[in-house]
Amino acid sequence: QTLRALFQYKPQNIDELMINAGDFIYVDPTQQSDVSEGWVIGTSHRTGCRGFLPENYTERANESDTWVKHREYVFERPSRFFTQTENEPNVKLHREIHNLSMSRNVTNVLSLQNATLRRGVLVMRHGERVDQVFGKSWLQQCLTEDGKYYRADLNFPSTLPKRKDSVKQFEYDPPLSCCGIFQSRLIGEALLDQEVTVSYAYSSPALRCIQTAQHVLQGLKLDQKVKIRVEPGLFEWTKWEASRVIPDFMTVTELVEASYKIDLSYRGNFPPSSLVPSESYEEYISRSSEVIKQIIAACTSKGVILIVGHGSSLASFTRPLIGLPARDSSNFAQVVRKIPSLGMCYCEEIKEENKWQMVNPPVKTLTHGANAAFNWRNGIVED
Amino acid sequence: QTLRALFQYKPQNIDELMINAGDFIYVDPTQQSDVSEGWVIGTSHRTGCRGFLPENYTERANESDTWVKHREYVFERPSRFFTQTENEPNVKLHREIHNLSMSRNVTNVLSLQNATLRRGVLVMRHGERVDQVFGKSWLQQCLTEDGKYYRADLNFPSTLPKRKDSVKQFEYDPPLSCCGIFQSRLIGEALLDQEVTVSYAYSSPALRCIQTAQHVLQGLKLDQKVKIRVEPGLFEWTKWEASRVIPDFMTVTELVEASYKIDLSYRGNFPPSSLVPSESYEEYISRSSEVIKQIIAACTSKGVILIVGHGSSLASFTRPLIGLPARDSSNFAQVVRKIPSLGMCYCEEIKEENKWQMVNPPVKTLTHGANAAFNWRNGIVED
Numbered sequence: 001q002t003l004r005a006l007f008q009y010k011p012q013n014i015d016e017l018m019i020n021a022g023d024f025i026y027v028d029p030t031q032q033s034d035v036s037e038g039w040v041i042g043t044s045h046r047t048g049c050r051g052f053l054p055e056n057y058t059e060r061a062n063e064s065d066t067w068v069k070h071r072e073y074v075f076e077r078p079s080r081f082f083t084q085t086e087n088e089p090n091v092k093l094h095r096e097i098h099n100l101s102m103s104r105n106v107t108n109v110l111s112l113q114n115a116t117l118r119r120g121v122l123v124m125r126h127g128e129r130v131d132q133v134f135g136k137s138w139l140q141q142c143l144t145e146d147g148k149y150y151r152a153d154l155n156f157p158s159t160l161p162k163r164k165d166s167v168k169q170f171e172y173d174p175p176l177s178c179c180g181i182f183q184s185r186l187i188g189e190a191l192l193d194q195e196v197t198v199s200y201a202y203s204s205p206a207l208r209c210i211q212t213a214q215h216v217l218q219g220l221k222l223d224q225k226v227k228i229r230v231e232p233g234l235f236e237w238t239k240w241e242a243s244r245v246i247p248d249f250m251t252v253t254e255l256v257e258a259s260y261k262i263d264l265s266y267r268g269n270f271p272p273s274s275l276v277p278s279e280s281y282e283e284y285i286s287r288s289s290e291v292i293k294q295i296i297a298a299c300t301s302k303g304v305i306l307i308v309g310h311g312s313s314l315a316s317f318t319r320p321l322i323g324l325p326a327r328d329s330s331n332f333a334q335v336v337r338k339i340p341s342l343g344m345c346y347c348e349e350i351k352e353e354n355k356w357q358m359v360n361p362p363v364k365t366l367t368h369g370a371n372a373a374f375n376w377r378n379g380i381v382e383d
Numbered sequence: 384q385t386l387r388a389l390f391q392y393k394p395q396n397i398d399e400l401m402i403n404a405g406d407f408i409y410v411d412p413t414q415q416s417d418v419s420e421g422w423v424i425g426t427s428h429r430t431g432c433r434g435f436l437p438e439n440y441t442e443r444a445n446e447s448d449t450w451v452k453h454r455e456y457v458f459e460r461p462s463r464f465f466t467q468t469e470n471e472p473n474v475k476l477h478r479e480i481h482n483l484s485m486s487r488n489v490t491n492v493l494s495l496q497n498a499t500l501r502r503g504v505l506v507m508r509h510g511e512r513v514d515q516v517f518g519k520s521w522l523q524q525c526l527t528e529d530g531k532y533y534r535a536d537l538n539f540p541s542t543l544p545k546r547k548d549s550v551k552q553f554e555y556d557p558p559l560s561c562c563g564i565f566q567s568r569l570i571g572e573a574l575l576d577q578e579v580t581v582s583y584a585y586s587s588p589a590l591r592c593i594q595t596a597q598h599v600l601q602g603l604k605l606d607q608k609v610k611i612r613v614e615p616g617l618f619e620w621t622k623w624e625a626s627r628v629i630p631d632f633m634t635v636t637e638l639v640e641a642s643y644k645i646d647l648s649y650r651g652n653f654p655p656s657s658l659v660p661s662e663s664y665e666e667y668i669s670r671s672s673e674v675i676k677q678i679i680a681a682c683t684s685k686g687v688i689l690i691v692g693h694g695s696s697l698a699s700f701t702r703p704l705i706g707l708p709a710r711d712s713s714n715f716a717q718v719v720r721k722i723p724s725l726g727m728c729y730c731e732e733i734k735e736e737n738k739w740q741m742v743n744p745p746v747k748t749l750t751h752g753a754n755a756a757f758n759w760r761n762g763i764v765e766d
Contacts, residue, residue, distance in 0.1 A: 006755060006756035006757075006758075007516060007517065007518075007755065007756055008515075008516065008517065008518040020517075020518030020519060020520055021516075021517045021518050021520070021521075021524065021756075022517075022518070022520055022523075022524055056755065057755070059756075059758045059760075059761050060761055128751065128752055128754070132391075132752055133390060133391065133404075133750055133751055133752050134390065134391065134403075134404045134405075134750070135390075135391045135403030135404050135405070136403065137403055137404075137405060138404075140405075141404065141405060151747065152747065153747050153748055153749065153750050154569055154570070154573050154746060154747050154748065154749040155749055155750050155751045158576075177751060178565075178569055178751075179562075179565070179751035179752070182561075182562070182565040183754065186537055186561055187537070190537050193541075314759070314762075314763050315762070315763050318763060319763075322764075324764070335762040335763075338755070338757070338762060339757060339762070340754045340755045340756070340757050341754050342754075343757040344757075344759070345759035345763050346759075358759065358763070358764055360759075361759065363537060364534065364535065364536050364537050365536055365537065365756040365757055365758075366536065366537040366538055366754055366756075367516055367517070367536050367538050367754060367755060367756045368511065368516055368538045368560060368561075368562035368753060368754050369511055369515055369516050369562070369753050370751060370752050370753040371511070371566065371723045371724050371725075371749055371750060371751050372389055372390060372439065372440070372721070372723045372750060373389040373390060373404075373442075373723070373748040373749075373750045374389075374721070374722060374723050374726040374727075374748055375389075375442045375748075376697070376727070376728035376729075376741065376743075376744065378442050378443055379697075379698070379718040379721060379722070380697050380698050380701060380702075380718075380728050380741070381705075381707070381741055
């Protein structure tokens with residue numbers, strides 16, 4: 001079995017393997033018995049060295065990849081996405097022609113565009129949340145003795161939105177970090193670059209998801225046009241809520257006051273009160289397939305339906321759509337844990353209506369490193 | 384000895400300790416003999432659990448911190464920086480008064496401001512560089528077969544600046560990643576929030592440093608006013624250049640054409656040709672103290688001198704300034720390795736001229752997590 005390194009790993013122990021993004025690593029399944037969970041023993045094709053490496057830094061390489069090293073093989077390319085690689089001049093040309101035509105005959109061009117567009121569903125996880133970086137006690141770190149919020153690290157948002165109940169509620173419904181905002185913006189801008197037409201935007205009621213949707217739409221320059229539909233049915237598997245209760249989400253009115261662009265006319269398919277605390281896997285799976293069915297039925301226009309949810313959303317909203325049974329519950333948590341911020345998957349409608357297939361998302365992945373806090377006393381002044 | 388966790392670490396092995404940012408960890412120095420480099424065995428004050436933890440996720444806790452848990456103790460507070468914590472209303476008040484006075488008598492206010500300002504030196508490391516995330520082969524990953532650049536991951540910059548010699552030169556002089564740009568912007572905006580007056584900006588000739596300076600100045604809204612002085616003498620210890628040669632830096636003309644705001648009238652103290660490949664530690668230290676001396680002598684106006692350099696710059700440009708001898712060369716690399724992107728330290732002139740002290744930087748640290756690449760095939764579709 002051959003793995004492909006998704007990004008760099010620098011050994012932290014003598015028995016670990018240095019890998020660079022793109023490296024191929026040969027792994028013998030018979031030798032993995034004594035290895036700790038999450039680690040594998042492998043041999044690097046590039047260096048010939050052998051050692052432990054973290055499995056989640058890699059993906060399974062395709063057979064063909066082992067001989068077309070360092071070159072990506074695109075399995076299907078959705079017809080309307082231009083990959084900047086080969087087509088950059090064409091994209092520009094296309095835009096110019098498009099603008100020219102627009103001024104000549106708007107109606108014709110629009111109807112033409114509409115005819116070539118299919119429906120698509122883009123499911124993405126929210127961006128980096130503050131508690132992911134600063135732990136469960138993040139809010140404690142940011143409150144003065146008289147309960148006022150301040151920014152204890154520059155990755156905390158500069159302010160928290162106003163909510164009528166206690167600021168403590170953010171503990172169960174944490175906001176994005178500044179890095180999470182950056183990630184969401186970048187994805188939105190990349191979608192704009194690829195000329196992806198987003199026609200609808202749905203979000204889980206969790207604040208981090210609404211913020212992600214907002215910043216993706218801002219990156220797309222669509223935030224004034226496509227309003228966010230807050231759908232409680234998109235919330236994550238409630239069994240995973242540490243508090244064992246459903247968080248008190250911010251109300252739609254509070255969100256609008258905090259200048260989020262919310263679709264006020266939208267009535268959720270699942271009211272917040274219908275969410276069952278600590279629901280079983282079967283309950284979660286059935287809610288997920290129900291909500292995606294209702295969203296697809298409601299969105300009849302062509303273009304992409306953006307759904308911002310949680311790590312669990314990627315599998316549970318798309319598998320019913322492409323006709324796959326639910327994943328086995330036993331390894332569901334393990335799979336979900338690997339899904340990064342803004343991790344996404346994309347389904348496209350096949351010509352016959354209501355048949356869907358999963359294809360490459362319209363934009364590339366987003367890979368970046370961590371940044372540690374730093375105290376100038378240790379290291380700079382002291383020896 | 385007590386350590387303080389700087390950020391969260393989730394165990395990846397059964398023998399590791401879960402730590403959250405702010406946790407205190409008791410470490411017995413006599414028990415560290417069998418531990419791999421970079422790891423320590425400790426006991427968490429919060430959970431009572433014991434296990435291995437990565438040392439660079441922690442800092443040495445001050446004695447006093449062990450009894451004033453979760454509350455930061457500020458050692459010195461530079462008089463003119465307002466900490467948003469307690470003083471936010473005051474800052475606003477200050478701004479309003481300031482604006483009022485400005486309209487009444489500009490000259491008086493300016494001279495008053497000038498009188499209360501001291502000189503400061505803010506030394507910072509550049510932001511995240513692409514090879515830090517994607518490894519040495521990053522450029523290979525981004526070149527098509529006919530040598531054109533494309534963005535293989537969204538953290539690669541959307542374009543590379545034009546340079547007359549080969550694009551291959553970027554391999555030895557890599558640009559910032561998009562995340563590095565985000566980090567630099569955020570720091571600039573935070574400096575603006577704290578009303579820090581930057582009067583001069585110096586940068587190492589490495590592209591990543593010039594880009595960092597540019598984005599920090601943009602965040603400060605000073606990029607049209609304070610031009611970047613490219614000083615080859617600020618380049619890092621040349622012994623650490625993997626290529627064993629001095630990179631061919633982009634010329635000032637090329638930088639200006641790529642719309643970097645460069646001070647064209649500035650003549651560096653050390654021309655690029657004076658940089659010695661694989662210089663000794665003594666040569667590096669003597670170059671560093673020489674260049675900081677010349678910068679201080681040239682910058683007679685009040686306000687902050689921004690210096691964007693490398694991890695090594697933080698110690699080697701400030702220690703001569705505050706009258707400390709050079710660090711021991713034996714642990715220099717280890718200390719430098721811990722300095723994060725945009726890690727910074729700050730020196731302020733004491734009233735008697737040319738005496739400097741190191742104080743807290745005007746802005747907080749920036750801590751964020753990593754983001755892994757993600758392939759929808761593994762996990763979403765396949766079991």
